[in-house]
Amino acid sequence: MRGVPRGGRGRGRGVVGTGWVRWLSVLTTVVVSGASAGCSSKGEGGTGREETLDMQPAAGALAVASVAAAGPMDSVKAPSEHEVIRVLFRQLDRPLAADSTCAGVGARSDDRTIGDFLAGFLAAQADSSGANWVQVTSTRVTAGAAAWRHDVLLRRRAGEEEWAWGVRFDQRVRDRGVEVTSMQCLGG
Amino acid sequence: MITVDKLKAFEGLNISKICDGEYTDNGLNHCAHFVSHALGLSIGFTCRGMTGKGTSPASIRVHEVFARCTRVAEWDENSGETIGLAFVTATGNVDLKTKVMKNVPKKHVGILLAGTIWHYSNTNDKVVTTTPAVFAKHYAGKDIGLFFGSIPA
Secondary structure (H helix, E strand, O other): OOOOOOOOOOOOEEEOOOHHHHHHHHHHHHHHHHHOOOOOEEOHHHOOOEEEEEEEEOHHHOEEEEEEEOOOOOOOOOOOHHHHHHHHHOOOOOEHHHOHHHOOOOOOOOOOEHHHHHHHHHHHOOOOOOEEEEEEEEEEEOOOOOEEEEEEEEEEEEOOEEEEEEEEEEEEOOOOOEOHHHOEEEEO | OOOHHHHHHHOOOOHHHOOOOOOOOOOOOOHHHHHHHHHOOOOOOEHHHHHOOOOOOOEOOHHHHHHOOOOEEEOOOOOOOOEEEEEEEEHHHEEOOOOEEOOOOOEEEEEEEOOEEEEEEOOOOEEEEEOHHHHOOOOOOOOEEEEEEOOOO
């Protein structure tokens, strides 16, 4: 299939077309959520789901904020692309060294984190030639604790330049948390 | 041992005829994927790592294959090399001393044998063959360079 990409090929549910616009939109949402730090706020989409902000001490006496959504996930219906990407945005500080699939995937030699890695390929999508998009796929994990497995891929097609790079991680149904050891880097 | 006849058998094939692991989306980069299936390379992350399927996991990352070549060098038409891998990317992405290629979007690999390079054309979605001179122009730009790598053991 050529022309405007449809990320929904196969199992994927693509965010179609101008992926960078979608990214900016999502980023804006996350920033807005972060701005409500210290409070509890209603979840998006009128679900009434409450979010709380946890302040966790980290090395160097820095504090790292993470927004943890309360309440279990739907175990039948996959979460929205928005939720998946928002959860991913909370994992950007994870070190690439934590998983062998992430070794050396950074586009720059000083890339150290998942955020660095994704930034490199997002930057490549700043080229408006060709087509750029984000593909989000969620599948139910059938073994072990109930969870959703998410693949988030940044994709680009411009002549001979075709690629998909991103991450895979498991999100627990019971508390919406990410399984720490599940984060993998995908792509080739 | 790879032979011209074996490589000719791949010519014109879409990746779906080469990989049984269902990592066959035509919108993906299959250059390292094809090379690795043809040569039996299972280095680093593989097609089976992506899909969880397939009987012969093959490498899909150009920079991981590059790092495992026993010898890498700038391309030299007069080197006398008749078999190996051909890599094309911006010269600034490659450190020959450390055998490190940055994982940048624009990088490509093919198999050199008998003066010809077999590689997977992502535009045509099939295996093609070409000369080193044409392969070196796979990407536009004055900073693009061609590199040789001996086939990983």
